[in-house]
Amino acid sequence: MSDKMTRNLIIVITYAVALVLIVINFIPIMRGIWKFIVLFKPFFIGIAIAFVLNRPCMAVERFLNKKIFKNRLKSVARGISITVTYLLVLLLITLIISFLIPQLIKSIQVFLSNMGAYIDNFRDLTNELSELLGLEKIDLSSLDKLILEYTNRLGSSITELMSKIISITTGVLSFLATLVITVVFSIYILAGKERLMGQCKKVFSTYIPEYLYKKGAYVYRVVVDVFNKYIYGQLAEALF
Numbered sequence: 233m234s235d236k237m238t239r240n241l242i243i244v245i246t247y248a249v250a251l252v253l254i255v256i257n258f259i260p261i262m263r264g265i266w267k268f269i270v271l272f273k274p275f276f277i278g279i280a281i282a283f284v285l286n287r288p289c290m291a292v293e294r295f296l297n298k299k300i301f302k303n304r305l306k307s308v309a310r311g312i313s314i315t316v317t318y319l320l321v322l323l324l325i326t327l328i329i330s331f332l333i334p335q336l337i338k339s340i341q342v343f344l345s346n347m348g349a350y351i352d353n354f355r356d357l358t359n360e361l362s363e364l365l366g367l368e369k370i371d372l373s374s375l376d377k378l379i380l381e382y383t384n385r386l387g388s389s390i391t392e393l394m395s396k397i398i399s400i401t402t403g404v405l406s407f408l409a410t411l412v413i414t415v416v417f418s419i420y421i422l423a424g425k426e427r428l429m430g431q432c433k434k435v436f437s438t439y440i441p442e443y444l445y446k447k448g449a450y451v452y453r454v455v456v457d458v459f460n461k462y463i464y465g466q467l468a469e470a471l472f
Contacts, residue, residue, distance in 0.1 A: 274410050278417030282425070287460055289317045289422055314422050318415070 254261060269276065293313035301309050421428060437445050 274413035275417055277410075278414045279421065281414060281418040282421035283459075284463070285317050285321065285418070286422065286425065288320070289313050292316050310423060314419055317422075318419075 290313075293309050296309040296313055297303050297306060436448065440448070
């Protein structure tokens with residue numbers, strides 16, 4: 233048996249044993265992966281945010297380098313571009329919340345206030361359908377009372393919820409801590425993305441076979457291109 237065949241046989245046996253171990257211990261492995269994801273959740277979210285904001289940040293940085301700094305003080309342009317990008321995102325989120333939340337509350341209140349009319353229309357529809365089919369009329373009085381009772385409870389719970397939002401502190405503190413770590417990590421990635429990408433390329437090209445590295449790099453470029461075209465195209469269409 234040749235050395236190449238022996239090496240291939242060892243690789244096949246290793247993969248088979250690893251696959252059997254994964255299948256047997258699938259639930260513990262998934263639990264461990266989930267714990268790892270939860271533990272490093274701020275960092276994963278930071279990577280996602282940096283990936284999303286990279287394109288707008290690059291646009292702002294190019295504008296600053298060409299129009300203001302004339303390709304000088306590139307580090308200053310990078311810092312200003314990151315700051316401006318985050319301020320624009322914060323402004324956009326604030327505008328969305330200021331327009332969306334009041335409209336949502338108003339829609340819920342209108343729906344609850346018109347619930348009686350909806351029930352009457354539904355009762356008339358069922359009576360007409362019963363007469364058309366020659367059936368006895370359906371008594372919906374108990375259903376009316378039940379629906380009105382639950383809608384009243386829902387309306388009161390919404391008002392109570394809105395009054396208690398300010399008093400929620402524990403969840404807010406945890407969220408703020410995660411948010412700070414996420415934002416700091418995403419800023420770190422955006423500030424040194426060229427250096428980080430260079431280090432990642434060196435590591436992957438060193439420890440991954442060349443054909444796998446090329447396929448992975450191609451998939452990455454396709455994903456980034458599709459994401460940029462679709463997401464930013466949808467945002468431009470929604471805004472304009």
